[in-house]
Amino acid sequence: MTDLAAYVAGLPKAELHLHIEGSLEPEQMFEFARRNRVAIPFDSVEAVRAAYDFSNLQDFLDIYYAGADVLRTEADFHDLAVAYFRRAAADGVRHAEIFFDPQTHTDRGLPFGVAADGLLSGMKAAEAELGVTSRLILCFLRHLDEDAAFDTLRAAEPWLDRIVGVGLDSSEVGHPPSKFRRVFERAGEMGLKRVAHAGEEGPPEYVQEALDLLHIDRMDHGNRSMEDERLIERLADERMTLTVCPLSNLKLCVVKDLKYHPVPEMLRRGLHVTLNSDDPAYFGGYVNDNYVRLAEAVGLTREQLTQLARNSFEGSFLSDGEKAARISEVDAYART
Template sequence: MATSAATQDLSGFIAGLPKAELHLHIEGTLEPELIFALAKRNGIALPYPSEQALREAYAFTDLQSFLDLYYAGAGVLITEQDFYDMTAAYLQRAHADGVCHAEIMFDPQTHTARGVAIETVFAGIARALRDARNDTGITGYLLMSFLRHLSEQDAFDTLQAALPLRAQYEDLWLGIGLDSAERGNPPEKFARVYQRCRELGFRLVAHAGEEGPPAYVRDALDLLHAERIDHGVRAEEDPVLMQRLIAEQTPLTVCPLSNLKLRVVDDLGQHNLARLLRSGAMVTVNSDDPAYFGGYVGQNYLESALALDLSRAELAAIAGNSITASFLPDAEKDKLHGQLASYLANAA
């Protein structure tokens, strides 16, 4: 068992690793303190007497039990400033964890269904990203994500509402994602809207193989033409699919603490992250919804390293994968890979 001093040393090493975070739902970064502050600012009554009582409600049995609380928490987001404050708080934490670049998923349908204009959602998140870029150098992209428990027509309507904003946010909004409940919502349900997004030149990612079967991973690749698979841990159940993912170096944006919290695994020591990495898959480590799952990206690296006996070289490889798997231009990737190599040389 690692000593506290050794753990602290490892934590410092991880924080220094230049890395990208590729699987992060911005609404999932709402800490109880900010939820209560925004509720007070907007005159919203919460069904919890205190921040601690809300935090104690984060005992999830599966993905759906989390989603129910997640959508309720997002209800405090009303104004552009609310979205700004939420995003700025995440970027500050990410920067402290050594994140140089973040590709942030956001769910407009969660907000437009409550009467919040899609323009408000974009404006607050984008302003925080631009401010952080200017203040700290951290870069970011936006991945507008469709809620898969809603209809494909609803996704089309959301896309149509967002497209007039594209020019205004062309430095940030470059991709499309698919999230929410997998069960009963296969990739094929969104094949046409993904085809349209592909025609429009968007980069494409999709959640698959978290609670859904390996077939959902394959269909996300073949029917949606996803360039990255968010989660993807159940792909291991299909050896042929795994060989394909390894051969094609399809990035998997793995979220270990999320998988633990949502009972995808019962113990972090059972997680297949290390096995996937050592088999040659392009795995990355991310925090998913860190306010709800007990840790931002640095904590995901640290707890995975301790539970799975990941070496510093393997942690560095995961950080390198995150840069390679990002949607940054090649010149920016090369720059970050150079920073990583320099850090490792000095840390040796």
């Protein structure tokens, strides 16, 4: 292990952009398929991994939704969550705010509570076993219509005391944030935090819509903000947290090489950037892999890595007191 990798390994951090369905490792896919007697279009773990050669976001989503079909019971979602948190804890993650896509599951006939209750029990077990705290974020699928999002929000009402916010994910191009303006307004009235994927493959205008129309508390991705000078200045002035996912960007051809990734320029321009793993089972690495591989590619310093970790807690939905305690851990580690 290099000195840099060793430093990252012990660095306390939060993960703010993690799709729990995207942590489904090929081995788990086969395990859940066997126990639920679900047919999958692969005959080996190696065949699954070979299929993870994406040229764009839609290529990935096609396999992502097929893989999610093996998740059928509360126990599946519980086990999926616990497996993720064990990997995250090994990477120094102290807190995680995880996305789930209820429409992916309700549209294939599962009651809302199967995924929600399974994930919540897994999160509780992980906190007891590993000391990792977490929050759950409900994401709307943007390739579906806003009425379907409203239906999902209504179905979620019995669980909203245990769900911290709503998000927006899935196919970005052709599905601008403005499509979901009313449902995000309703979520805000219900006291939920609001986040949205924008500016990954979609244009800078999508980022502006997420800010102005959805009134987001945090921006997921946001890479293409760097194409608009006024937008860069606005994001810096507003201290808007961006949950950037380097290995995802590489795997989905958002960047052609990590050495061209915009994070160094984002930091230089004062943007509040964090590093995250997005869908780690599909994109080749959990959160520390994202820190280390990006750092090696673009030459991030220890001070910059420390700042990224501090940003991850500052941008979280923890209380101010919890944030301060976690940031103190980061600062203490950096002094050692």
